[in-house]
Amino acid sequence: MRLTELLNTEDVTISCELFPPKQGAQLDNYKKIVGDMAALKPAYMSVTYGATGGTSDYTVELANEVRNVNHIPALAHLTCASSTKEKVASVIQELKEKQIENVLALRGDIPQNADFPLPNQYKHASELIYDIKSQGDFCIGGACYPEGHPESQTLEEDLIHLKEKVDAGCEFLTTQMFFDNNILYNFMYKALKHGIDVPVVAGIMPITNANQVKRSIALSGSLVPRRFLAIVDRFGSDPAAMKQAGIAYATDQIIDLIANGVNHVHIYTMNKPDVAGAILENLSDIYVRD
Secondary structure: OOOHHHHOOOOOEEEEEEOOOOOHHHHHHHHHHHHHHHOOOOOOEEEOOOOOOOOHHHHHHHHHHHHHHOOOOEEEEEEOOOOOHHHHHHHHHHHHHOOOOEEEEEOOOOOOOOOOOOOOOOOOHHHHHHHHHHHOOOEEEEEEOOOOOOOOOOHHHHHHHHHHHHHHOOOEEEEOOOOOHHHHHHHHHHHHHOOOOOOEEEEEOOOOOHHHHHHHHHHHOOOOOHHHHHHHHHHOOOHHHHHHHHHHHHHHHHHHHHHOOOOEEEEEOOOOHHHHHHHHHHOOOOOOOO
C-alpha cells in the first residue's frame, strides 16, 4: 500500500518507527520486536537507516519483515549522507524485489571527519528524492523540522529548502520530534504559505526516562517546555513513575493534535512495544484499529 492512500484521508493514523540492529546476530531478536509492534496494529511501520548508515544493511530485511511477514505497510528509510549513489541504486533494487513501495528519503547526519559530498554522493535530500523517483514508482516521504533545521539560519530558509523537496517528488512529510504542539501548528501555517500542501505526519517521541531529555535536546535541538521539565524534575529519579508520566505526556500531545485536525501521528518508539502499546491503549476509542 502506498502511504498516501492513508495520509490523504481524514482518518486518524498512528504509525511506529523501529531501528535495525547493528549486528546480524541480533536480527532474530529485532524480528520479534517487529512482530510485537505489528500486533499493536499501527497504520504503518518505518525502519530507520541508522544515523550514519551503520545499520543500513538490515533496513530492507526488517522492512520486509514488516510488510511481507507481518502484513503491515512498511516505510523504509534511505539516507544519502553515508551512501554512494551506487549503494542507493542497490538498495532501491532490493526494495523493488521485496515489493516495498514506500521510502523516507533523508540526507542524514554527515559522518564526522568526512569529506561530503564526494563526487558519487548526493548533497541534499531533494537530489535523492528526485533520483529515487526516476528509478521506480515509489511513494516518497521526507523529513521536516517544525523548529527549523539545525543547519538553517532561519525557519524561512528551511521552508524554502523544504519546498524544493516537495517539488522534487516528496509526497508526504514526517516531522522531527517536538514537545510543544503550538510549534507544529505555527510551522504548518507557514509551510502552507510556502505552497507546501502535502500531508504532514507529526513525530512524537515518548520520553520515558530522564536521560532521554538531554539526548533528545542534543540530537534534535527541540525546545522542551517548562511543563515537561517539571515532570522530569518531579519523577525523573523514579523510573516507573517517569515512564508513566512520559507515556501520559505523549498521549496528551497526540490527543491535542487530533483534536486540532492533525490526524497523522508517528511514534518514535525506540524499539519499545510496551511504550507504544500503552499509548495506543490510552487512545483505544480515538484510534480504532481494525
